[in-house]
Amino acid sequence: MKIRYFAWVRERTGRADEDVTLPEGIDTIADLIGWLKTRGPEYEAAFENGSFVRAAIDQIHAAHDTPLGGAREIAFFPPMTGG
Amino acid sequence: MSVRIQPEDFDVGAEVARLTKGASDIGAVVAFTGLCRDESGRLAALELEHYPGMAEAEITRITEQAEQRWPLKGLNVIHRHGRIAPGGNIVLVVAASAHRQAAFEAAEFVMDYLKTQAPFWKKEHLASGAAQEQAGWVEARDEDDAAAQRWRARHDAGQ
Numbered sequence: 251m252k253i254r255y256f257a258w259v260r261e262r263t264g265r266a267d268e269d270v271t272l273p274e275g276i277d278t279i280a281d282l283i284g285w286l287k288t289r290g291p292e293y294e295a296a297f298e299n300g301s302f303v304r305a306a307i308d309q310i311h312a313a314h315d316t317p318l319g320g321a322r323e324i325a326f327f328p329p330m331t332g333g
Numbered sequence: 334m335s336v337r338i339q340p341e342d343f344d345v346g347a348e349v350a351r352l353t354k355g356a357s358d359i360g361a362v363v364a365f366t367g368l369c370r371d372e373s374g375r376l377a378a379l380e381l382e383h384y385p386g387m388a389e390a391e392i393t394r395i396t397e398q399a400e401q402r403w404p405l406k407g408l409n410v411i412h413r414h415g416r417i418a419p420g421g422n423i424v425l426v427v428a429a430s431a432h433r434q435a436a437f438e439a440a441e442f443v444m445d446y447l448k449t450q451a452p453f454w455k456k457e458h459l460a461s462g463a464a465q466e467q468a469g470w471v472e473a474r475d476e477d478d479a480a481a482q483r484w485r486a487r488h489d490a491g492q
Contacts, residue, residue: 254384256382256384256452256454257382257454257456257470258469258470306384306387306452309384309386309387309390309391310387310390311391311450325384325387325452327384327452327454328454328470328473329449329472329473330448330449330450330451330452330453330454330473331448331453331454331455331470331471331472331473332381332383332388332412332424332447332448332451332452332453332454332455333367333412333423333424333444333447333448333451333453333477
């Protein structure tokens with residue numbers, strides 16, 4: 251599964267994207283955030299205010315309780331400021 | 334209907350002409366342009382990061398909702414990314430309809446949703462002499478979420 255990071259979430263994790271293999275038991279976006287935070291201080295910093303970070307599953311906005319299913323791509327980013 | 338995500342600038346007049354060319358039943362065209370505010374010389378540039386693929390998909394979803402909700406003859410959106418100079422164009426929404434209400438409302442609807450749903454993020458680059466510690470990522474505004482919410486409420490009320 252590919253994970254993409256944008257804006258200050260990207261700056262804090264130190265990477266724009268990565269490929270991960272998820273361990274068992276990671277079912278939702280919230281589970282994924284919880285797991286990512288265990289991988290290092292940069293992830294802790296990025297998801298410090300975890301509920302504030304937005305997510306997309308296969309390029310569609312997803313609430314944190316959304317199941318990952320067979321997702322190919324997950325993205326994490328701050329609230330958007332387009333337009 | 335078209336959605337373009339591009340770094341290049343656009344010309345509003347040319348885009349309006351593109352939408353209305355050859356059409357005989359358009360009575361109203363509304364063109365909204367979003368610009369980079371200068372704030373009295375504080376800004377050197379705005380840098381727009383975006384999520385390629387999702388930006389097109391999300392704005393397309395928004396325009397499809399508008400086309401279902403209003404009787405439109407055309408609806409084009411252009412959103413730039415990359416470095417934008419103060420005063421420069423950021424986003425264009427052109428809506429065409431037989432009568433003006435649909436064009437006005439659809440353009441506003443698209444902008445209100447685009448502000449909260451389209452995956453773009455603005456970073457400020459300040460002019461030298463400006464307080465550099467203020468530089469950074471622009472924060473989302475509660476007013477934009479409220480504006481989008483009002484369209485949901487109106488839709489639920491049958492408007």
